[in-house]
Amino acid sequence: MVCHSGDLDKLYSALIIGTGNLSMGWESAIYFTFFGLERLKKGGLDGGNLSRMNFLGIGRWYMRRKMKQANMASLQRLMDDYKELGGKVIACDLTMQVMGLKRSDLNEELVDTYGAVGTWWNDAKDSDITLFI
């Protein structure tokens, strides 16, 4: 998977899909680039935006509450599960360079590899499922 988007809901989908694949005995790798990389910054999993201002007619704040009530895991928790099951996280070197980010700006314990398109391709070429999120 390429995680290009930084939207809360899209990262949700990415991690749920990744964790789902892992629990079926498959491998999973997510390449975080552009706005997605923002999520790997220290504190990046907690805040952030939904794709759209409202969802099924309700507001963002209300949706977060709903998600809590439905016992939906937080992104941090989903990421922890993903990593524990062996999910791979790749941080995009080019995005880091463009933004002047140092490795210490990221949650380094989450990152398995710092890479470029070749790194991505290496995983993607043998993948049965490829998604751009």
Place this chain on the structure above:
Amino acid sequence: MVCHSGDLDKLYSALIIGTGNLSMGWESAIYFTFFGLERLKKGGLDGGNLSRMNFLGIGRWYMRRKMKQANMASLQRLMDDYKELGGKVIACDLTMQVMGLKRSDLNEELVDTYGAVGTWWNDAKDSDITLFI
């Protein structure tokens, strides 16, 4: 396909791709989640937003008119074609739970399965084409 977005234009692409695959003798399954699920609500295929406020410099209203003039099928019509050719529609259980939606809130006649990431994976693992829309 995962249909995560609720944007009119993206659902267009999803249904055109799905119907295209079906007409080539392939199978197709679309898993509707998050904002995409909104489209399966009663009346959900008619309204809704485009990804961007304008398209090639023109407004949303004007684009709808253009689409009509070009005899582009409505989403309802595209969905009908998709279903008639055997296209599969899966509704995301988790999204329904979060939003407190009952099956009767959806166009139930469109939905083949109510499922979770395992349902999706089951289709995706044998797919030659996987897309996140």
Place this chain on the structure above:
Amino acid sequence: MVCHSGDLDKLYSALIIGTGNLSMGWESAIYFTFFGLERLKKGGLDGGNLSRMNFLGIGRWYMRRKMKQANMASLQRLMDDYKELGGKVIACDLTMQVMGLKRSDLNEELVDTYGAVGTWWNDAKDSDITLFI
């Protein structure tokens, strides 16, 4: 790849991935539709929007400057590399029809084929990596 989005950053990703694949000795085809097709219009690669108003807390203008400072290639340059390596560009006929675009409105020298979903499917069915961008 389907390039449905017209966002500057997403086209960046599409072309970097496409060029990456080509440099590994693979083939690549990008099908430009809806907002993506806007990018093939004369002058379309130069202007345009980012997906979000700001990136890692900074504004659009600042990001462009950063991209320049980091010697990131322009979209035009990336597209030239992509084409030079044999990357295929397909323009969506239906979008052109809806928008009343003539071939002469596009950068015709970039376009290899004008096609519909069948053209896309023909490439996609034999692809190891399929992405919707």
